[in-house]
């Protein structure tokens with residue numbers, strides 16, 4: 001490692017740098033002795049900070065200079081361009097309290113030339129707090145198999161309407177609570193207020209975090225309820241969706257995109273958050289495309305780490321030429337077959353999950369009694 005001494009390095013002619021900075025939004029990256037530095041100029045004053053953001057190391061020089069603050073391009077945290085101290089902006093939807101301070105460098109103008117001293121101030125790490133404790137290690141609590149019924153049907157929660165897929169889901173949960181040894185919970189995505197994915201992954205894979213950056217910044221974002229239940233609480237998830245233009249519901253996709261933060265942990269850190277959990281699907285629609293919807297959803301949940309029972313979905317549609325929705329609702333409501341099939345899907349899912357849990361427990365106890373290998 002190169003020891004950085006109390007030396008001054010000449011950056012360039014001050015007035016030329018001012019002209020250049022004024023043309024580039026007041027912000028520029030410098031690399032001196034392998035150190036990446038963000039140089040700024042605002043209202044007659046230069047500033048120089050370490051280029052690495054206090055949050056996930058985003059490149060500050062690629063951000064914007066706003067009112068004397070550098071705004072990180074990844075998740076928009078702000079730092080005073082001269083002192084490096086974090087600046088919380090209540091107005092920002094990405095408000096980050098206690099974001100610490102980024103190391104700062106001393107600058108001087110001598111004989112019209114700008115100099116920098118590479119001895120940097122101490123980085124003060126962020127200590128922002130996040131609502132809940134999502135980042136804890138997933139660990140199954142003892143007890144009955146816990147089943148989450150997740151309806152993705154879009155509707156106005158103040159004026160709920162009849163949904164065929166939700167009807168089958170609720171019926172399966174009710175029967176399951178009576179006849180199976182389970183604990184059940186129902187969540188409708190339409191009752192949750194959550195933001196869509198803002199594509200941090202497209203900026204850099206490291207910008208997509210677990211827990212999701214949006215959840216950390218926005219206490220009002222209710223996707224945390226889904227994260228908590230999928231990652232930490234549920235053993236079995238029964239997901240229901242209508243068919244909309246040959247696809248699953250738009251709310252399902254909105255949720256799926258926010259679950260990038262779970263899947264990315266596997267690709268980026270080899271960290272599997274979903275283990276020994278089972279998914280079953282209930283898909284209904286006035287018109288067709290069941291196999292395509294099921295195939296897409298099975299791929300997605302499989303990529304998250306979920307397992308599926310044999311015959312992993314129950315589905316119903318009246319077919320392409322049918323436009324009679326009232327008849328469809330009536331059909332589903334009265335169909336003993338579909339209600340029974342939905343319950344049996346839950347039963348298969350629960351049985352498979354119990355087998356996976358037993359297998360895991362057996363493996364753990366065998367590990368405990370396995371003889372130690374003697375050193376060769």
Ligand code: FES
Nearest residue numbers: 053055056058072
């Ligand atoms: S705000 Fe800078 S990396 Fe997240």
